[in-house]
Amino acid sequence: MSQPVPFYRHDLGRPELDEIADVFAGPILTTGDKVAQFERMFADYLGRRHALGVTSCTGAIHMSLLALDIGPGDEVITTPMTFIATATAIQEAGATPVFVDVEPDTGNLDAARVEAAITPRTRAILPVHLYGLMCDMRALREIADRRGLAIIEDCAHCVEGVRDGVRPGQLSDAACFSFYATKNLTCGEGGAVATDRDDLVDKLRLLRLHGMTKTAADRHREGYVHWDATLLGWKYNMDNIQAAILIPQLKRLDAKLGEREKLARRYADKLSEISTVRMPTTRADAVHARHLFPIWVGEGQRDRLIAELNKRQIQTVVNYRAIHLLTHFADALGHRAGDFPIAERMGDETVSLPFYPTMPLEFVDIVSDAVANILQAARTSGATLS
Structure with missing residues (x-):
C-alpha cells in the first residue's frame, strides 16, 4: 500500500x-x-x-x-x-x-x-x-x-x-x-x-x-x-x-509560491509521460499563483481514477464540475447539457491532485506513479474507468 x-x-x-x-x-x-x-x-x-x-x-x-x-x-x-x-x-x-x-x-x-x-x-x-x-x-x-x-x-x-x-x-x-x-x-x-x-x-x-x-x-x-x-x-x-x-x-507568501513551483514542475515532468493525461497550460507573460494542480483525464476515466487513488490513500478533489448543470442552476436558469461544451468536458475530466508547499517531492512521485499505473491497467484491460 x-x-x-x-x-x-x-x-x-x-x-x-x-x-x-x-x-x-x-x-x-x-x-x-x-x-x-x-x-x-x-x-x-x-x-x-x-x-x-x-x-x-x-x-x-x-x-x-x-x-x-x-x-x-x-x-x-x-x-x-x-x-x-x-x-x-x-x-x-x-x-x-x-x-x-x-x-x-x-x-x-x-x-x-x-x-x-x-x-x-x-x-x-x-x-x-x-x-x-x-x-x-x-x-x-x-x-x-x-x-x-x-x-x-x-x-x-x-x-x-x-x-x-x-x-x-x-x-x-x-x-x-x-x-x-x-x-x-x-x-x-x-x-x-x-x-x-x-x-x-x-x-x-x-x-x-x-x-x-x-x-x-x-x-x-x-x-x-x-x-x-x-x-x-x-x-x-x-x-x-x-x-x-x-x-x-x-x-512568507512569495517564498511559499517558490515551493509550489518546484512541486508543479515535478508533477509536470512526471505526468507529461502519460499519454491520457492533459494539464492546464499557463501563459508566457504570467506568474501562476499555483493554488491547485489539476489534471484532465478523458474517456470516462476520472471517477474511477479518484476511487482507485483513494484505495491507495491518495486524497483528491474535483475542481470543478460545470456548475450550470447542477440542479439549482439548471432549474433556475434553464441550462442543459451542451450549452457550454468545453466547461462540461472539463467538468467530466478534471481531478485536483495533492498539492501544498510543505509536500515532499517524493509524494509527487507517489501520486504520479499511481496515476500512471491506474491508467495503464485500464488500457491493458481494454476497459474504461467510468
Missing part, C-alpha cells in the same frame, strides 16, 4: 500563535487594529489603494455587486467552470448570472466569447482566475470600457498572480479574495476585497457591517457616541483573530 498522501496540509505554527496571543492580550476580538494592519499589508502587497478584510470571498463578491448598484433586472457575465459561490453571490445580489464558455487549455473565462453574451441588461463581467492563472484582464477591460461595464474579479485562487504585467485588482473595479482553509493564504474562513476606487471603499466599509457608521473598536477607542445605520448592510466583517493568522503568512 502506498504511503498516505493528504490533499492538503496547512503551514501554520508559532508566528501565527504569537499574533493570536497579541490579540488575546488586548480588548478587541472583533474588527480592530489587527484587521487594519492586515488590510494595509494586503493592499501594499497587491499594489492597490484599499483592501478590506471580510468573512469570505462570497461575501466580498456579494457586497461588491451591491456597492456598484447591481441588482434585480441586471445580468453579470461569468464562467460555469468555478465554485458555485461565484454565481450564487450574483443571485444573492438579485442579479442573474450569464455563463460564457471557457478557454480549452486553461479553463478560464474565454474573453473572445464575452461580447456575444452582452445584452442591454448586462452590468458587469465577473472573471475567475482559475487554479491561480489570471484571465486575460487587458482584453476584458477593453470590452468593459467599450460597453460601459464594471469588472469584479474572483481571485479566490489567485493572490500572487501576474499576467501581461497586470496584478489582481489593477484593471477591475473590485477584486475579491478567499482565505478558506486550503488557500495559499488562509485563516480557515475569511476573505478580502481590494479596490483603487475611493468612492467604492467607503460604501464597502458600510456594507460589510450592517451599514453602521461606527464599529465596536471605534466605540472602545473613542468612547460611546450615537451611531447611525445609513444603508442596508450585512455581517461580513473580518475579526482580529482571523487577521492575526493571516499576517505572518503574508510575509
